[in-house]
Amino acid sequence: MATASNASTPRAVATLQTIRLHVDDNVVIARRQLISGTRLDEEGVLLSGMIPTGHKLAVRDIAIGEPVRRYGQIIGFASQAIRTGQHVHVHNLAMGSFDRDAAAVACLDAKPIVPAEQPARFMGIVRADGRVATRNYIGILTSVNCSATVARAIADQFRRDVRPQALADYPNIDGVVALTHGAGCAVDADGEGLRVLRRTLAGYALHPNFAAVLVIGLGCETNQIAGWIEAQGLQPSTTLQTFTIQESGGTALAVQRGVDAVRGLLPDANRVERQPVAASHLMVGLQCGGSDSYSGMTANPALGAAMDRLVRHGGTAILSETPEIYGAEHLLTRRAQSRVVAGKLLDRIRWWERYCERMGADMNNNPSAGNKAGGLTTILEKSLGAVAKGGSSNLVDVVEYAQPVPAGGLVFMDTPGYDPVSATGQVAGGANLICFTTGRGSAYGCAPAPSMKLATNTALWQRQCADMDINCGGIVDGEVSVDAMGEQIFRQILRIASGEKTKSELHGYGQNEFVPWQLGAIT
Structure with a gap:
């Protein structure tokens, strides 16, 4: 039985041709399409077969049944022997059970939040009862x-x-x-x-x-x-x-x-008139859709860095999409502020396992055709990238779908992975702004909360910039750090909360994306 690594937060090391995310990884990521016979000097590897942009390749031989590691974490197991330099994808990588020690590691990484010295502010709308709005x-x-x-x-x-x-x-x-x-x-x-x-x-x-x-x-x-x-x-x-x-x-x-x-x-x-208010009034719902292999390397960790800033300023970040943290739940329980909070998260994971079994479904069905075309394989790989949106702050609470979210800190809301359903629950819980990362180019907006779109790669930004608010592709291009991009995202959040329109608002998205979660029998 394999055990998940407790490695520190991965840091991408970009070279001309590939990206290595962790020293223990036995795969690296192609920065561009690579052809058979290409030599990767940085890894000492000769490619055997074409590797699409954003896809994985083996940097050493991987035996059948052996764990495949990305981010220093297990993303699946070799379903057939994989030779050095070969493409690693759905044809030779499969799910498998292993101990992630999610309960045993609870609270190990929880740490006190250091408040920001100078609280950030935005121009908000203050209702008669004191609640603060970002839109009217x-x-x-x-x-x-x-x-x-x-x-x-x-x-x-x-x-x-x-x-x-x-x-x-x-x-x-x-x-x-x-x-x-x-x-x-x-x-x-x-x-x-x-x-x-x-x-x-x-x-x-x-x-x-x-x-x-x-x-x-x-x-x-x-x-x-x-x-x-x-x-x-x-x-x-x-x-x-x-x-x-x-x-x-x-x-x-x-x-x-x-x-x-x-x-x-x-x-x-x-x-109404907008007036300066503290960033502690912001409650941001975190979404990723149309994910690709770059999501977990660029936009998601950068959004996580922005959320760490928001939390230090007293605001609230809502991480959701329970099927899309499956396999990475141990990374969240490690920073739960109490074992009660960790237990609530694991209870929701177990509910989803029973739900899928009852419905004849598989948690690994979550990666879509677009996710796979973008280089993702198993739900484990997708989840390890998705959970990065939550940054490194303590997990302070877990709530069920559409329940009111307590203010302050990182909160997990149990929702499906389907973005409109998930974001609907977040807004019902109080989110007054949505941040949505995408690598394939999701078309999404949300009313009454503005939705800010973050592109994971520069090619998407160039192709679909009329739909995107920020390009995070500069991270993998070597032009900007994750932390610097997090600061840029945080400042953009403040501007949007102050009334600046997002691209999805300009396109008129929002009314058709209200999709409450339908549970139970229809008779």
């Missing part, structure tokens, strides 16, 4: 899929791209958005699925980035609005209004009722 939207939520059409029809009346004059008198309002979903009925009225949906909707209804919210139902659904209000301890008010299509007299009258309601909310919603 009016939201339209639905209790059930059946009211989605009405909700969208109402929001469409205020779209700046279709009706430029609709909000011309309200420059301080970022928009009117309809966030619809495909659930809310034909579910157990007392089941987990409805509880999670209601918790998610409540998190959005109370989100500080919404100046006001309308909640629209059909009227006969399982997810009754009155029941939702009671279950979540909400109070209807001028800024949380509800109605149903059936009680309004049908579709047309419900649309008109909603349009009138929004028009009545606009003047008050527009009466």
Whole structure:
């Protein structure tokens, strides 16, 4: 039985042709496409076969069943004998069980947080109750899929791209958005699925980035609005209004009722002014999608460096996507601030193992076709790169999907790896900004929280810069350090939180990316 290494944080050493991430690694990464017969002087290796950009190659013979190491950690086992200089990928690398000692190493690396000497600030919107927003939207939520059409029809009346004059008198309002979903009925009225949906909707209804919210139902659904209000301890008010299509007299009258309601909310919603506030009010959801082999070497560790800064300034970082930390959970339990926190994380890992077994799925199914084309193989390799987004701060708590996130420090929220579902849970938990790394070029945005996109490589940046906010490819190009890029990302976060638009906002992303996690049987 192999045991995971407890090596320190890997540091990339870039040469002309390859990248070595750790002295113990038996593979290195190709910086560009390499052809058979190429000699790697830095490793003393002669290539046998073509190696695509970002893919792995063996720097010594690896016997069948022997661990393959990247980042100084096990990413899988040789499914056939691998010779020095050969391509290492899905054809000769497979999953295998091994002891990661996640419980045994709990809290070993936890350390006191040293607060920043000069607290950072951004220009935020302070609500009457003291909550701080990074954006100022009016939201339209639905209790059930059946009211989605009405909700969208109402929001469409205020779209700046279709009706430029609709909000011309309200420059301080970022928009009117309809966030619809495909659930809310034909579910157990007392089941987990409805509880999670209601918790998610409540998190959005109370989100500080919404100046006001309308909640629209059909009227006969399982997810009754009155029941939702009671279950979540909400109070209807001028800024949380509800109605149903059936009680309004049908579709047309419900649309008109909603349009009138929004028009009545606009003047008050527009009466906001940004003011300097501490960065401790920032709660950043961390996402990676369309990952490639560079994700764990550039954008993810750089984002982690930015989050370490945020935590030192009193802010909150939310790491999620439980299937995408699978195999790297020991790196998080090592810096859990208590064994209770470590145990909560391992409980969620075990839940996912049982869930996949019950559904006839495999945790190693998570790497997508695009991930593999970008050089990733097993979920172990993907997870070791993904967990770098969390930086090196202590893990202070673990919460379930869409639960309110406690402020201050690195918190883990249990979510699926599917980005829209995961980010929806983070925003419901309180995230007022999303940072999203991508190596393949994911198309994603989020309302009401702005989503900042980080490219993992320069080729992607050059090809798709209209969708990306920052290029982290300079790290592997040897132009900038991970720490310096982390500082750049942190400063960009402050600017975006202050109102600077992200590329996804300029493209109009956000309304279709609201995807609550659907759990339980549909009957």
